[in-house]
Amino acid sequence: MPGDPTYTVVLKPQITDEAGHLDHGTELRRAVVRPTGAEGTSGYPRFAGEGVEADINPENNAVEAVTVDNEELPIGWVAEALPGERRV
Numbered sequence: 001m002p003g004d005p006t007y008t009v010v011l012k013p014q015i016t017d018e019a020g021h022l023d024h025g026t027e028l029r030r031a032v033v034r035p036t037g038a039e040g041t042s043g044y045p046r047f048a049g050e051g052v053e054a055d056i057n058p059e060n061n062a063v064e065a066v067t068v069d070n071e072e073l074p075i076g077w078v079a080e081a082l083p084g085e086r087r088v
Helices: none
Strands: 005-014 029-039 045-049 052-057 061-070 077-083
Touching: 005 061, 029 052, 045 077, 052 077, 061 077
Parallel strands: none
Antiparallel strands: 005 029, 005 077, 029 045, 045 052, 052 061
C-alpha cells in the first residue's frame, strides 16, 4: 500500500534498575511490521511481519495489542513501535 507507514516493533523485558526505576532493559527481539489493511481487536490498524502482529495507534505510535509467533506477549515484556519510513 503506497504511502503506508512501516514500524519496527521492539520487544524488551520490563525490569527495574538498582534504584527501583523502570528500565526496559536490553532488546530481546525486533520485527519490521507493515499494514495489513485490517483493524485489530483494539480498534487500531493492524500491522504484521516477522512473526509479530500488532495494533498500533498511528497518532502516538503506541502498541495497543501484540502477539508474537501467535502467542500473547510474555508477562513482563513490553512492546515499543518505532516509526519507519513511508513507502512510496
